[in-house]
Amino acid sequence: MTGFDHLGFLGFDTFGTVVDWRSGVARSAAPFLDRHGIGVDPFAFADEWRALYQPAMEEVRSGRRPWVRLDVLNGENLRTVLARHGVAVDELPDRELADLNQAWERLDPWPDSVEGLTRLKRRFAIGPLSNGHLAGMMRLARFGGLPWDVIVGAEIARSYKPTPETYLRSAEAVGLPPERVGMVAAHNDDLKAARACGLRTVFVRRPHEHGPAQTTDLAPAERWDVVVDSLTEAANALGCP
Structure with missing residues (x-):
């Protein structure tokens, strides 16, 4: 051309x-949400998690925060979303949070x-x-x-x-x-x-x-x-x- x-x-x-990304994240989130009794639709959870994506990157783009990789930002955002829904995030096994954060690598x-x-x-x-x-x-x-x-x-x-x-x-x-x-x-x-x-x-x-x-x-x-x-x-x- x-x-x-x-x-x-x-x-x-x-x-x-x-x-x-939406279907893949929801698929990984569904058993996690069910296992911990978190009453959120998996697709709504994926949307809520993704909504924090741009604001988190803007902290880096603006220079307000030093460079960090996207997996770090996604992990922080995951904890934020869970806390919004009343989850005691610090009581969850780190390996479960890490595995759910890797949903972004299983799309x-x-x-x-x-x-x-x-x-x-x-x-x-x-x-x-x-x-x-x-x-x-x-x-x-x-x-x-x-x-x-x-x-x-x-x-x-x-x-x-x-x-x-x-x-x-x-x-x-x-x-x-x-x-x-x-x-x-x-x-x-x-x-x-x-x-x-x-x-x-x-x-x-x-x-x-x-x-x-x-x-x-x-x-x-x-x-x-x-x-x-x-x-x-x-x-x-x-x-x-």
Whole structure:
């Protein structure tokens, strides 16, 4: 496709774009909630946990807090959500909390993801350009069969998207200028920040990322370079066999 012929790397938002975080977190949370008598719907629990994601990262982005990995933030947020529901968190076994926190590493790919990534990989180097930490991204890839070439993103940059450093240092890490990198995401804000850094943009609609009542990112907010409904459609649009 014109404009993508010179690209050497496609970076992918992962949580929501490549994998279904909501269903996976709810699946891991359900037996934990049941075992401890916590009367919260597992999907509502996943939503509540995820709602703390951006505020926690903003503490780091703003400089109010030194760099810490996403698994640390997720673990702190988990304890916050449990405490909100009257759970005596300090009385829970650490191993149970750690295992539930690793729910973010046991997320199913969307049905089109593995096939689409496999095809895109035939033409481009590919990898997560995610806020996830390296070890978590590795384990998530092994869980879901995601065929990454490399892992870049927040831990490489020691900064969280959508700060420019996350995109620019990721491009530098794969040895390419920003104009030879594409960002693939289901989130308009992610693509807006990537475009401002010189990256090409691919918007993938994921209308059920946040469940059946989703109201955000249902349509492209700008004229992204490519707009598709799946990663297999992205492979078609970018001329990948």
